Amino acid sequence: MSKLHHRAIPLALCLGSAFGCDSLVEKPPDPYPIVIVVESDPGKPIEAAGILVGTHQVGATDETGKAHLKLRGDEGESISLSVKCPEGHQNPKPVAVTLRRIADPNARPEYRLSCAPQTRTIAVAIRAEEGPNLPVVFLGREIARTDASGAAHVSMQMRPDETFQLMLKTSETEAGRSLRPQDPVATFRVKNHDEVVTFNQEFKVERRTIRWSRPKGPTRIDTR
Structure with missing residues (x-):
């Protein structure tokens, strides 16, 4: 059998196949x-x-x-x-x-x-008993103020695991200076999720006591 005949056999097989020579090529998985x-x-x-x-x-x-x-x-x-x-x-x-x-x-x-957020929202609900109209201070700056009932709300955007402090600055107002304790501070740590926390502070009002002193020496009586 000639070399030409040998080469013709695979070609004939390809042509006789319903799918041609493509069927002889291994398909990718x-x-x-x-x-x-x-x-x-x-x-x-x-x-x-x-x-x-x-x-x-x-x-x-x-x-x-x-x-x-x-x-x-x-x-x-x-x-x-x-x-x-x-x-x-x-x-x-x-x-x-x-x-x-x-x-x-x-x-x-x-x-x-x-894809965790790089910052988290922490909302602080503040309740100051006997503490109306008090400044809420963060890093020395007023960011909110309690209302007539002593309530306030602040929202902070911070990185997880950061800590921060809020102060109720009683020394800022004349009425606040009679409250005890003075300028209380609360510390918070930001978690790896958004959350709502509370800052509850009970104040006592320091009442001024007025004492009347007795007169010294004899009391003069007008006999006219």
Whole structure:
């Protein structure tokens, strides 16, 4: 058999196949679908968080905080995914995703990551018993004042684990200077979530005692 005849056999097989020579080419394996869920706090989705493999962005979260990805690789291979959070949020540590086939073809493994806010809101509800119209002072500056009932509210934006102090500056007003204790201070620590705290202060009013002194010596009597 001639060399030309040998070369013609594979060509004839390709032409006789319903799919041509493409059927002889090994197809790449199907991708591995996964879902990345990004939230700031539980139940608060983060939109537009970028999902990266190395420095290459492979997806971004939608308004529900989800990014649907199709990863390619070998069974059992581990791929490191990182999240680039929107401005004002902290990037979480990368997550390692192991490529595995699962029994249910419609199931999508979910990986949850957090883009925690860089600052937290702490609201302080102030109740000063016997303390109306008192300045609420932060770092030497008045930021609120108690009303006629002694109530006030302030809201602070601070980083987690920071501490701050609020003062009820009784020495600022004439009526306040009769209150005890003078210029009380409360200290607060910011947690890694938004919260409402209270500053309850009970004052006692110091009453001035007026003492009448007896006259010294004989009392003059007018006999006219």
